[in-house]
Amino acid sequence: MKYIDEYRDKQLVLNIAENIKKISKKEIALMEVCGGHTMSIYKFGLPSLLPKTVKLISGPGCPVCVTSTKFVDQAIAYSKLPEVIIATFGDLIRVPGSNSSLVKEKANGADIRLVFSPLEALEIAKENTDKKVVFLGIGFETTAPTSAATIIDAYKQGVKNFYVLSSHKVMPPAMSALIDEGVTLNGYICPGHVSTITGSEIYEPIAKKYKLGCVISGFEPADMMQSIYMLVKQFESGEPKVEIEYKRAVKPEGNLKAKKMLDEVFELRDDWWRGLGILPKSGLGIRDKYREYDAEKMLVVDVPEPVEPKGCSCGEVLKGIKEPKECKLFAKVCTPEHPVGACMVSSEGACAARYKYDK
Amino acid sequence: MTNKQILLDHGSGGKLSHELISSVFVKHFANNTLKELTDSALCKVSSDQIAFTTDSYVVQPIFFPGGDIGKLAVCGTVNDLAVTGATPLYLSCGFIIEEGFSIEELDKIVSSMAKEAKNSGVQIVTGDTKVVERGAADKIFINTAGIGIIDKKNVEIANAKGVQTGDKIIINGPIAEHGVSVLGKRNELDFKTDINSDCASLNELIAKVLRISDKVKFMRDATRGGVATVLCELAENKKLGIKLDEDTIPIKENVRGICEMLGFDPLYVANEGKVVIVIGAEDAEKVLKEMKKDPLGKESAVIGEIVQDHAGKVVLNTVVGGSRIVDMLSGAQLPRIC
Secondary structure, X not given: OOOOHHHHOHHHHHHHHHHHHHHOOOOEEEEEEEHHHHHHHHHOOHHHHOOOOEEEEEEEEOHHHHOOHHHHHHHHHHHOOXXXXXXXXXXXXXXXXXXXXXXXXXXXXOOEEEOOOHHHHHHHHHHOOOOEEEEEEOOOOOOHHHHHHHHHHHHHHOOOOEEEEEOOEOOHHHHXXXXXXXXXXXXXXXXXXXXXXXXXXXXXXXXXXXXXXXXXXXXXXXXXXXXHHHHHHHHHHOOOOEEEOOOOOOOOOOOHHHHHHHHHHEEEEXXXXXXXXXXXXXXXXXXXXXXXXXXXXXXXXXXXXXXXXXXXXXXXXXXOOOOHHHOXXXXXXXXXXXXXXXXXXXXXXXXXXXXXXXX | OOOOEOOHHHHOXXXXXXXXXXXXXXXHHOOHHHHOOOOOOOOOOOOOOEEEEEEEEOOOOOEEOOEEHHHHHHHHHHHHHHOOOEEEXXXXXXXXXXXXXXXXXXXXXXXXXXXXXXXXXXXXXEEEEEEEOOOOOOOEEEEEEEEEEEOHHHOOOOOOOOOOOOOEEEEOOOOOHHHHHHHHHOOOOOOOOOOOOOOOOOHHHHHHHHHHOOOEEEEEEOOOOHHHHHHHHHHHHHOOEEEEEHHHOOOOHHHHHHHHHHOOOHHHOOOOOXXXXXXXXXXXXXXXXXXXHOOOOOOOEEEEEEEOOOOOOEEEEOOOOOEEEEOOOOOOXXXXXX
16 A cells, blocks of 8 residues: 555664664653554554663543543433434444433444544435434544534535534543643653644643653654653653654644634633543633534433543553553453443453453 | 235235245245255265254345345354355255235345345255234344254264364454444444455355364354354363454455444454364465465454463453454444544
């Protein structure tokens, strides 16, 4: 596969591994924020190529994993309404809510459809005018612009039966919160796809305030290894800064058109993150102009306070304080077949990735 | 036939049932045993040991690039027999059809079954048809059961008794094609591909291997759950270590591309014409050469071996030189979101 295999070249990857070994003297802990990075690290077996000095910690960048139980409960409540069709990304349907999950509701007869894009959900709405279609909007700056674009489309086309339940979030507040909470890190492997939208500037305050290296990485093994090399080099020389490894996709200013759309539809609000609690200005709520597409405002359901699973260490895992293996439920009570916490649900979740590739 | 659609009466045992049997099933399956239409088929076998298997087919969509539910129902059962080392001889087939199903499509499916049965040298000797009310089944479900005879020297293949350190693992060609071709046809995934299912009867290829080697230790068709699942089960059940080399596993570029895009690991994607063979190292080259002569084995490759380390686990050496564990799949692979 062109444009992929070049970045999976064995010799290239082994050379970078060799270079990392050469320069890495001090112990260094790096967090990959993005779930896609976690997957790539384990899928290609990269830890087996790194020296003992380099430790990788999985961060809170899997959208499914940081989504609150309350959001899932609310989606389940919608799915029980006879006039509602739920449209959702696949990962979300197995996430446990307080008492059920979407996959269980689907088995009970709820109309739940898997989509790859909110635009598909809008099509479903147009084909089913007697129904109300609720799209479950999760994800960071990567997926939020497509939700925004779809809402704008719905607005222009005058669609009246399409709604978004937004749990969209932005990344930097979580990255700051982790350090404020006392998680010890020496650098961030910054998310590649998020940064194609946001650009690299959003990480500048983190690099400055916390003196942490931030390298925006691509997803292929050579990208990941090169980013680790850059972070080790910064750390050894004591010069933390923001750098872009993923130059073929990320520009410092980001994608201006997508950013404009985000701003048109969404506004920052305080939001709840699994494991981190409420973080100020970390979530994306739908602006009043588009309130007729806001499920929260237009379809009011009564959702009791959520029941969080007992003994689940998702929060600590997301903060990088605990390794999945250190959670007492890991691989015993909590497995991909019967996930207790969200980190075990998405293939990108730290626990699921570890369970699958490194149990 | 005057009707164009299956009616409940076609399953009632009355006149319409008889009409359907003679104008569709007997017409295509034509063989002397079936023609008798006795309650049980009376079959001759030349062995005191038989292999006996059954499987049900509920694939959706029923027609997919490279095959259909009928072809699949024959290949699948033929392969289940063949991988145990048996020679498949007779098949039964049971149809559960949804009221309103098109008779033209049924005819196509039955004709495809007949063609594949002929191709693989088995006879469909008995069958049954039930029609259920609209909504009680999704178009058509087929069950086939099969009987084969098995040579004494092959009876240990099914339970992998002889597998030992140093044995090689061979596959007969590129993986993940069935799963991806069917996926591309599903309504929810609207992408177009030119990928055909690998759906095929493997009994002839397997017979060739068994003729030239008595070092075949284990065989399994890598259907649902893919190659990974077959090997994980083997490693776990037999407490063996298995080492795979990712860069030796055959896969077509377009299949890899789609898996990459959807976040699927092709090792777990279904095949319908792929057999995993564990063979004594001394015979590996000879068998590989023989397999490559067969149209269904042209791209055969050695993809790994049985090792002393990590008993019970499958470890993959990745394309970039790292290593990772290959574990059993939990639930269906779901598309990734970003």
